[in-house]
Amino acid sequence: MQRGKAAMMGIFMHPLLLLLLTVQVQSSQDKLYNAATFEYEPKYIENNPSETMKENAKEYEKQIELVSKDKAQIIVFPELGLTSIHLPSRPALSNWSMKVPDPKENIVPCDESSSNVHEVLRNISCAAKTHKLYVVINLVEKEDEYLYSSNVVFSSEGKIVSRYRKYYRFNEFGEFNQSKELIATAFNTSFGTFGVLIGADILYEEPARTLLEKGVKDFVYPVAWVSVLPFSRNYQMQLAWSKAKKVNVISAPYYPGSKYAGGIFLGETDDGPHLSESGKASSSFVQGEKRISINDINESVVAPSAKNCVIKNNGIGRKFINMSHFKSKQINSDNDTWTEEHGDVKCAFEVNADFSAAKTDLYYFFVYNGKYNVFGEKCCSFGTSVCAIVKCNSKSLLRCGQVGLSLVPFKTIKIKAIYNQREHELNFQSTLHDGYSEIPAQMNSTKLPMGKMQQTMVLSSETPGLVAFGIVRKFFEKFDPDSNSNDNANNYKMSTTDRVNNPDDICTTELTNNELVFSPTSIYPYVLSFIAIILLAGTCVAIKSRRQILTRIAIKCNS
Structure with missing residues (x-):
């Protein structure tokens, strides 16, 4: 609250x-x-x-x-x-x-x-x-x-x-x-x-x-x-x-x-x-x-982070990443496949499902590799890669992964990810069911020539209610002691009254136009612009009406 x-x-x-x-x-x-x-x-x-x-x-x-x-x-x-x-x-x-x-x-x-x-x-x-x-x-x-x-x-x-x-x-x-x-x-x-x-x-x-x-x-x-x-x-x-x-x-x-x-x-x-x-x-x-x-x-x-940023919250509400920044393809048939590359990651999907059970449900293949963090770290420069299937609310891809009832049964899923292995990285299978539980799956890894790694994730049994299913990889940049950090939170003293060093301000200045985390506050500028246009239009109408009234008065006086 x-x-x-x-x-x-x-x-x-x-x-x-x-x-x-x-x-x-x-x-x-x-x-x-x-x-x-x-x-x-x-x-x-x-x-x-x-x-x-x-x-x-x-x-x-x-x-x-x-x-x-x-x-x-x-x-x-x-x-x-x-x-x-x-x-x-x-x-x-x-x-x-x-x-x-x-x-x-x-x-x-x-x-x-x-x-x-x-x-x-x-x-x-x-x-x-x-x-x-x-x-x-x-x-x-x-x-x-x-x-x-x-x-x-x-x-x-x-x-x-x-x-x-x-x-x-x-x-x-x-x-x-x-x-x-x-x-x-x-x-x-x-x-x-x-x-x-x-x-x-x-x-x-x-x-x-x-x-x-x-x-x-x-x-x-x-x-x-x-x-x-x-x-x-x-x-x-x-x-x-x-x-x-x-x-x-x-x-x-x-x-x-x-x-x-x-x-x-x-x-x-x-x-x-x-x-x-x-x-x-x-x-x-x-x-x-x-x-x-x-x-x-x-x-x-030593913490291998390139930036030490602060993100402050006012509540424990859910957030969503804007997945329109990902490479994606809507799953259009009961038997669908897709292979796509993004950066150094290559994803291959094979799916068998029954979409006749819920024709309005939207499911997408997603592929991503880059510095935007899928965990919501808006101003932290860690890299991530994703090969995943996710349920979305709309084709805008702004609120994908929202837990809700889905009747589409997935019979088989196979996801294969191939990428350059890094020294500092975390790889895991990420699954989410509409009952908030995990989805049974197996994942195995195979080392390939030239420093590459192949991970294969397979659905264990037929599953309705799938919300997210995929391979997520987080790789960490090595710590650079000479990097310039905008985090001035350690300047706080208990007598501090000015807000110049507010971590919130620091973080918002780091954000780009491609901010991943979607929240209601992100639409405020558009709302304010809309209100300004309405007020301007109302002012113009009022001025025009006033001129018409003055003109009528002048004509009447002259007559």
Whole structure:
């Protein structure tokens, strides 16, 4: 909802939705651990940060106690789950923050009576200690004059054992500072080692690559995801990343108002994913990994990004990429094929479907290769390539991938992509069903001569309700320390009152005329122009009428 609605309501509280999911994970040493995750829409009390955070912390404490009765050993809460996404501008953001002790200090906030320890930290620490489980939260951290979006991990003794500051401020809801370093962060438990991620981390190469190279196979992931259709819906992207990296992801999403926002994703195993359902719990056995030393993990890594941009949001609404920039062909027959090249990617499609079941449904083959990012990163220069079949609302291709009922059954699909393999890239199958679930498919890769790679994706069984089905590849440019960055967010001080360095302004100046993300705001200039024309026409009519009246008066006077 928009902040204006909150103002009208005084105290704005979303209907509380808390989705519980627990999974039993089996380690290589035959040990089990129960992981719990929550989808949660926080309470928000307008202009009252203290009460907002206290109310949400109370909910955390209650749910920690609840899952402890199910023998859960670790629980993950969403990004911005303590504050909500309704954060103020920079000058007032400090009121929503708290200081977080360095994990190296081995502090248990529950045991600290000092006023320097925030009440929320103390209470959650006590809940973790009392119920003997690990707790992962996200909050606004204050250090000197800087404000960070940070994940904080409490051990089963209530000790702060890990702190991870957000580095990529993509689709952000607050005017946070960027962490001075990107730190690959992990923490140890008696039942395994967990990497720490947040927000848009899975859209980037680091810090996940470093954590994976060190042997981390389990990740905790608070997230407030902004879906960009058709290839980056929250559930869809998390599942694809978990499968591509062959890891377990405990995803705790900020509730976005639709089902299947997250859950526990189990990599390539047949047992999963375990999706959150309101009021229901699910458990299963999965092969995990043994503990590893984290002494060599928590280190600064280089983020290979050419630009560090900031995109700020006001809500968790869906966005769409404008696919008119892609090469495309409408699927016109039940048996259709198409082969097309774009840049260094070549896509070949073979489809068998029954379009007589829904003659008005529009499906297209799409091919793309370039620097526009299909995940909605409007001003970030990462490259992507796509070979996909997508359902569109109209031939304008502005709102492709919108989930809705489709009666067209696809019997067989085969997509083949051939491209130049790069050192830094992420490849995955991206599928979306109109029931918000994945579409079963198999994908295999074959190395070809001359540094090329061939990937083939095949539909597993006949499927109605297809929304998106394809191979998506993201390749990362190497970091250029001499590149000029327009991101001045680190110039923010708590006393800042001018808006010259607003990240929103930075980002909009970076946009080109071929902006991919479509939103209602993109039509504002046309609406304003239309209104101006109407007003001008009305003025001309009024002037003409006035002249006619004056002329009649003059004639009458002369007579």
